[in-house]
Amino acid sequence: MLLLDRHGPKEDVWERAETLCQAETNFVLTPFGAIAESPLVQTDLRLAALLEPNRALDEVTPFFDRLDMIVVHFPSAADGRGFSTARQLRQAGFKGILRAFGPLISDQFPQALACGFDEVEIIGAAAARQPVEHWMEALKRISFLYQRDYGAQDSIPEQRLARAAHV
C-alpha cells in the first residue's frame, strides 16, 4: 500500500471497518452504504466514506457535514469515473479530504490532484512496481494545463491573459 499527497508519502490514520460499530479507533473508514444506513448520533468519531464510482451525487451531499474524508474507489486504472466524481463532490461543496483509491498509475497522480483529490492510495502490485519517485516526478512533468479551474496552478488561458495585460 502506498499513500501519497502532493508533498509525498504519508501515514494512514484511518481504520477500515465494514460497519461503524466495529470501529476501535476514532478514525473510521467505512463503505458509504454503512454510513447512509446508520442513524445520526453525536460521537467524537471521525468518519470517512468509501464511495463506489456509480454512486449518485445526490445521495452523498446530505452527508457532507458528517464526513471528514471521502475515498473514491477506482476499480482499475483505466476506469476514470472517479475523476468526474471528485469534480462533482468539490463542485457540490465538499471541503473535506478527497482520496483516490485503487490500482492507479503514477501518470494519473497529477490528474487526480487537478480534479480535486488531495491524496491517492495505491494498492497491490501497482504500488510495488511504482516507487514514490515515480509519483513525485509525475507531478512535475506538465507545468500548465489548458483547462481553467483544474488544480492550483494558473491555467494557460489565464497566463496568456495576464501576459497580454502586461504588454
Place this chain on the structure above:
Amino acid sequence: MAAAKRPELPAILIANDLREGEVVFATLEGWTRDPRRALVVQDERAAEALQVFGAKEFLRAKVVDPQLVAIESAEGAPRPRHYREALRALGPSVRPDLGKQADFQI
C-alpha cells in the same frame, strides 16, 4: 496466464519485439526476424514449451502478443495457414517491397 487454445501442428511462435515492434519468430536461441529460421514444432510437448517461452518473454518485457500459429508444412519458409498470420509473417500484400517478404525474398 491462461493456456490459449493450441493451434494445429506443425506450428511456429510469432510475436512483436517490444522495443522495435517488428515481427519476430521464436528459435531455440531466442528470437529472429527471419521467418525462415523460425523453430517449427511438430508435437504437443514442444508446442507447449514454445508457448511457455512466449508467455515468459512477454512478462520479461521482451515481446508483445506472442502467438503460436499453425503453418502449412515444415518445408521451406514456414507459411501460416490463416491468411491473417500469413500477412503478419510476410508483410503487406499491397507493398511487396516492404516487410519480411522483401527483407528475406520470400
Place this chain on the structure above:
Amino acid sequence: MYLYDEFDERLVRERVAQFASQVERRLSGALTEDEFRPLRLKNGLYLQLHSYMLRIAIPYGALNARQLRRLAHIADVHDRGYGHFTTRTNLQFHWAKLKDVPSVLGLLADVGMHCIQTSGNCIRNVTADPFAGVAFDEIEDPRPVAELIRQWSSLHPEFEWLARKFKIAVSGAAQDRTVMKSHDLGVRIVRDAASGAIGYRILVGGGLGRSPMEAQVLRDFLPREDLLAFLEAALRVYNLAGRRDNKWKARIKFLVLDIGVEVFRARVEEEFARIDKTKANANPAEEARIASFFASPPYESLPEISRSLEQAVARDEELARFVGNNLTRHKRKGYAALTISLKAIGGIAGDISSGQMRAVADLAELYSFDEARVTYAQNLVLPHVRLDDVPLIFARLKEQGLATANVGLITDIISCPGLDYCALATARSIPIAQALSQKFADPARQKDIGELSIKISGCVNACGHHHVGAIGILGLEKKGAESYQITLGGEAGDDYALGELLGPGLPAEKVPEAVERLVAVYLARREAGENFIETTRRLGLAPFKTAFKEIADAVA
C-alpha cells in the same frame, strides 16, 4: 493558421518527455503492457500487424509547408518513405519503432505538431470542414472553435480515461462536409433566426462501428460563450454513466440509446446548470486571440472568370477533367479550393510518398498562402488557389502522380488500411479498392457514372465509413477466408443515411463484378440528371438486390 505560442510549445515538449519516461518505465517493467497500452495509445502509438504505427494529429486537417516537409523527413528517416492519411484527417506512419518514437515526437514538436489523443479512450483529434474559411456557403469559419476545442480537450485531467473514444467534429457551413452525424458529438455553427446571433447546435450520439447510429440534437441553440461549460457537462455525464463493462457498448451512442436522448439531455442540462460558467467557459480575449490566427489571407481582387484558365482548358482535355472534378467554389472571386486526389488509379487510398509531401508543401507555399488541408475522404486540399494558377499547379501535380481527376467519382474510394496493416482487421481493404479503381479507370466511364461514393472497411469498426457509402463494402472472415458484404444507399452528409445490406458476403474476386452490376442497374434506370444515390432512393433496394443476387447465387 494557428501557430503555437510558448505555452502550447511547452506543453507539447513536456508531453514528449512524459512519453519518453513512460517508454522507459515500460522497458524497465515498472509498467505492465496493460498499463502501458492506454498510455501509448493516447500518444497515437498502436501495435499493428507488422510493426508499431504512429498516428499524428492534424487538428481540423490543417497543415502548412513546414509541417509537410517535416512529415516527409520523418517518413524518410524514421519510416519507409511514405505516410497514410486517414478518415479522421490524421497521418499514420506504419513502420514506427517504439524506441524511436520519443525523438519523432520531438521532431513533430519542432513544427507545432503532436500525436496527443489520436487514439485511446479520450477526446480524439477534432475535425472540421476541409473548406473552412473558404467555402461559399459558410456561416462562420469553424477553425477558431475547433482550435479552442483542441486546446480544451488536450490533456484534460478529467476526461483522459473515458469509457471509450470520443470524436468531435465542427462545421460552420450550410452543407455538412464532416460526416458530423457519425460523431460522438457535433458542433454546428448556426445563426439564431430570431436574434441573428451566432451559436452552436450540438449533436450527440452518432457513430459507425458495429452498431451504427445517427447523431441526435442535444441542444438546438447554445450561446457561443457557453460552449466549453456545455462540453464539460456532456463529457462528465458520459464519463460517469458510459458503460464500462462492455467495450462494444461503451460509446456515448449506447448511453443515449439506453436512457433516451430526452433523459440524457436532462442530465446534461442539470450538470451544465451546476457548473460555474465564469470559470469553465473560454475567456472572450482568449477566443479573440485564437480567432486572430484565422483571418483571411491577403487575397487579390480578381475577375470571376480566368481567361487563361479557360484557354488552357480548351486545349487540354485532361486539365478540363481536372478542373471539372477537383475544383470547389471559393468565397472569393477568381479563386478556387483545389482538391488533390490521393486516389491514383490502382494506388493505395490516402497513401502519400515523402516526395509527394514535399511537392504539395511547395505548391501550398507558392500558390495557397502556405496552407493545405486533409479531408475525411483521404484527399488533400489547397484551399485558396488563383484560377489563373490552376494549369501550372495541375502540371506540377501531374509530375508527381497527384493529378488524378476523380474527386467525388467512383474511383475516389475511401478505404481503411485493412488487414494489410491493421491488427484489428478481419479482411484486406486496399486490394478491393485497387481492383475497383482499375475496373472503373476509364475517365469517360467515370464521367458517365458521375458522383458515387464507395467506402471500404476491413472490419466492423468501420474506419472506412462503409455504412455511409452509396456502395459500402465490409470485409469479414467467413470460414477461414476473406468475405465482403455490400451495402447500398448510405450517405455521409445532411441527408445522412446508413446503407442496407444487399445479401450474403462475396469472395474478393467477385466484388468488382457485383459493383459493376449495381452500377449497371443505375445506368439503365436513372432519370435525366439523377445521380446514383438519388436513383437508389427513388427505386429502393429491390432492383439492386435482384442484380446482386445473380452474383451471390453464382458464388453459392
